[in-house]
Amino acid sequence: MGNVGKKRLETVLAITTYAIGSGTASVAPTPGGEIPKQFILTASDILMYTTIWRIYFEEELSTKGLIEILAELGLVTFGATGTAYIVSKASTAILKEITNWAGPLGWGFTAAIAGSLSGLFGAIWAIYCDHLYSQKEQPV
Incomplete structure (x- = not known):
């Protein structure tokens, strides 16, 4: 298996682990406490993102400047993704409050x-x- 194949496999395993963890953490009913739980789940997601970055680039995501990351993503893409993420977390919290019953x-x-x-x-x-x-690994 090539280097890219190994990285992809490690990434799939990491995503699966974090997704199962998020699902498991959200199953416990916490009436009135869903918004704080979403902050914890968001922290877990951030750990997942940094883990994926480390798998691919063998460096900590925090070592890259925020400006550089925004430039790579494109500010519009970052804003749209961030908004979608916040809306999905808020929707999950509201849905969880309803399904607690x-x-x-x-x-x-x-x-x-x-x-x-x-x-x-x-x-x-x-x-x-x-x-x-x-892109980084392609010969010029």
Whole structure:
């Protein structure tokens, strides 16, 4: 398996692990406490993004300047992605508050949504990192 193939496999395993963790963390009912839980899940997602970056580039994401990252992503893309992310987290929190009354069936539904959203955003970030890595590794 090539270097890119190994990185992709490690990334898929990392995304899967974080998505399962997010789904599992969201299953426990916490009436009135869903918004704070979303902050914790967001921190977990940030760890997932930095892990994916480390897999591809073997450096900590924090070592790159924020300006450089924004330039790579494009400010419009960053704004749209950030807005979509915040809306999805807020929607998940509101949905979780509602499904707390539905019992285990509702909890499972919310866990599936939370895990899927984390996995989706992780996959988008992984595609971006893979693209950057492929450009970096292409012979000039």
